[in-house]
Amino acid sequence: MKTIISPSILGGSFSNMEKTISELDKSKAEYIHFDVMDGDFVPNLTFGPQFISNVRSHSNKIFDVHLMMNRVQKFIDDYIKAGSDIISFHIEIEDDLKKLISKIKENNIKCGIAIKPKTPWDKIKPYLDEIDQVIVMTVEPGFGGQVFINDQVDKIKNISNYIKSKDLNVQIEIDGGINYETGKICIEAGADILVAGSFLFNQDNLTIATNNLIDELGK
Ligand code: DX5
Ligand code: ZN
Numbered sequence: 001m002k003t004i005i006s007p008s009i010l011g012g013s014f015s016n017m018e019k020t021i022s023e024l025d026k027s028k029a030e031y032i033h034f035d036v037m038d039g040d041f042v043p044n045l046t047f048g049p050q051f052i053s054n055v056r057s058h059s060n061k062i063f064d065v066h067l068m069m070n071r072v073q074k075f076i077d078d079y080i081k082a083g084s085d086i087i088s089f090h091i092e093i094e095d096d097l098k099k100l101i102s103k104i105k106e107n108n109i110k111c112g113i114a115i116k117p118k119t120p121w122d123k124i125k126p127y128l129d130e131i132d133q134v135i136v137m138t139v140e141p142g143f144g145g146q147v148f149i150n151d152q153v154d155k156i157k158n159i160s161n162y163i164k165s166k167d168l169n170v171q172i173e174i175d176g177g178i179n180y181e182t183g184k185i186c187i188e189a190g191a192d193i194l195v196a197g198s199f200l201f202n203q204d205n206l207t208i209a210t211n212n213l214i215d216e217l218g219k
Contacts, residue, residue: 003183003218004193006031006064006173007210010046010144011201017051018058020206025059027210028218031086032061033175033195035144036079038069041090042142049078056083064088066114066175066195068141072100080107088112088135088173091123101130112173116141121155121162128168133193134159138186139176145198148177153189160190183217 007029012020024032034052039045052065065084069075073095079087080103087104091097091113104111113127114135124134136156139146156172163170173193174186183194196213203209 003187004031005029005214005218006033006193006195007200008033008035008195008197010035011197017055021055021058023206024210025061027207028214029210030062031064032059033064033066036065036067036069041070042068044142049082052082052084066135076100076103080109084109086110086112088114090114092116092119097127117149117152121158128170131170133171133173135173135175137175146177148182153185156186156189156191180216187217
């Protein structure tokens with residue numbers, strides 16, 4: 001199956017997001033990844049639902065929204081209304097996760113659960129038959145531009161083997177430190193979707209950088 005690339009806008013300038021979105025919209029990427037951070041669950045702040053809603057009209061790509069925040073239940077309606085196509089929240093938060101899954105799915109939005117590097121992979125098991133994707137974090141969530149944590153590759157393999165053994169319809173997305181080399185390792189371990197941020201934004205042309213990564217890894 002082909003690998004999907006989900007470029008993360010976190011690497012772009014927040015003063016010119018329209019440019020970032022339109023460059024990604026021109027690319028072959030199917031997804032755009034939005035990193036929501038609340039300054040509480042992670043030590044950084046980004047944007048909220050209004051931002052997603054404002055850029056929605058600038059792109060027809062699949063909006064892959066990654067909520068690195070506590071109190072998801074309180075704000076979930078806003079992220080649903082903003083035009084998200086996929087909403088992922090973290091397994092480590094204190095909300096009722098099953099309730100959140102139902103809420104997202106009853107609005108015909110795909111649901112994902114993200115898992116931090118230090119959280120054991122099997123914590124995700126009780127949710128796998130209800131969700132559409134797992135985000136395996138290969139950096140500590142909070143910042144772009146960090147180095148890929150190699151020991152997460154076994155976690156990808158374990159989740160992938162479990163999904164196959166149960167014949168579940170769940171995709172594995174990898175988030176953090178993706179480039180040509182780490183991306184290839186993740187695909188071999190069972191990844192379906194790769195988030196890429198700084199690797200793309202550190203190149204001269206975002207559209208070309210995205211297309212090159214897709215040509216290399218998205219087969
Ligand atoms: C990290 C974010 C990632 C990040 C990826 O907290 O969830 O999506 O933007 O950026 P790179 O590719 O630079 O690690
Ligand atoms: Zn992310």
